[in-house]
Amino acid sequence: MRIDVLTLFPEMFQAVLGQSMLRLAQEKGLVSYHLWNIRDYTLDKHKKVDDRPYGGGPGMVMTPEPVFRAIEGVERDGSEPARKVLLTPQGERFTQSTAEALSRENRLMLVCGHYEGFDERIRQGFDFLEVSIGDYILSGGEVPAMVVIDAVVRLIPGVLGDQDSPEFESFKDGLLEYPQYTKPREFRGLKVPDVLVSGHHENIQQWREEQARERTRAKRPDLFKKAPGPKTVSQ
Ligand code: 21W
Numbered sequence: 001m002r003i004d005v006l007t008l009f010p011e012m013f014q015a016v017l018g019q020s021m022l023r024l025a026q027e028k029g030l031v032s033y034h035l036w037n038i039r040d041y042t043l044d045k046h047k048k049v050d051d052r053p054y055g056g057g058p059g060m061v062m063t064p065e066p067v068f069r070a071i072e073g074v075e076r077d078g079s080e081p082a083r084k085v086l087l088t089p090q091g092e093r094f095t096q097s098t099a100e101a102l103s104r105e106n107r108l109m110l111v112c113g114h115y116e117g118f119d120e121r122i123r124q125g126f127d128f129l130e131v132s133i134g135d136y137i138l139s140g141g142e143v144p145a146m147v148v149i150d151a152v153v154r155l156i157p158g159v160l161g162d163q164d165s166p167e168f169e170s171f172k173d174g175l176l177e178y179p180q181y182t183k184p185r186e187f188r189g190l191k192v193p194d195v196l197v198s199g200h201h202e203n204i205q206q207w208r209e210e211q212a213r214e215r216t217r218a219k220r221p222d223l224f225k226k227a228p229g230p231k232t233v234s235q
Helices: 011-017 020-027 064-077 096-103 120-125 142-153 201-219 221-226
Strands: 002-007 032-037 083-093 107-112 128-132
Touching: 002 011, 002 064, 002 142, 011 020, 011 032, 011 142, 020 032, 020 142, 032 064, 064 107, 064 120, 083 096, 083 142, 096 128, 096 142, 107 142, 128 142, 201 221
Parallel strands: 002 032, 002 107, 083 107, 083 128
Antiparallel strands: none
């Protein structure tokens, strides 16, 4: 997969794309990241990328010319059209199922805004999937774009090892993760549950399922309602 990122702050991505799983995915040749600065597509001598909103109001709006030129120029840099994603607070909520859908694309183009938003004609000019990562106010689309990249790239076949392969994730059955422990057996008086060191794999599996269900019911009733399995306890 080829991922193009259009942003006013390409340097923000270096640390995230240059470490751990995202870096390894690129080293394995499974993905390539291409960072582009929208400011490089300005035509005026002041390299202006934003301006005051018509009609008045607070903040600045991303001006259409450099964004159009960046999208069109970057698209021509590759050999196939890109699925375009606009990071915006008005977008549809980004979920695991959005990540799964995007992970099947050959080419993604993520367009990040800063300031108060995009001139509306940017939306009119392209076929975007508009995505928000949640209902809180951030300073721009850069962090959301990194969230999207992380969630998508780890789903590309071959990026993760067999052990942490996506099919094994408890999110798949709509439940939260069961509690996990490692050494030592006892830490500051807190003990690892006996069942986990019993070697009885059936009991371990049953305990984990119960814990995952109980945790989800207590912490995420919204997920629990949708998860398969009984919704009430006997008596
Ligand atoms: C925050 C842009 C608030 C615009 C009209 C007049 C991308 C984001 C962002 C930002 C506003 C995402 C207004 C979750 C986010 C992002 C910057 C609102 C007010 N409208 N997901 N004045 N949260 N945020 N502008 O903030 O670009 S995805």
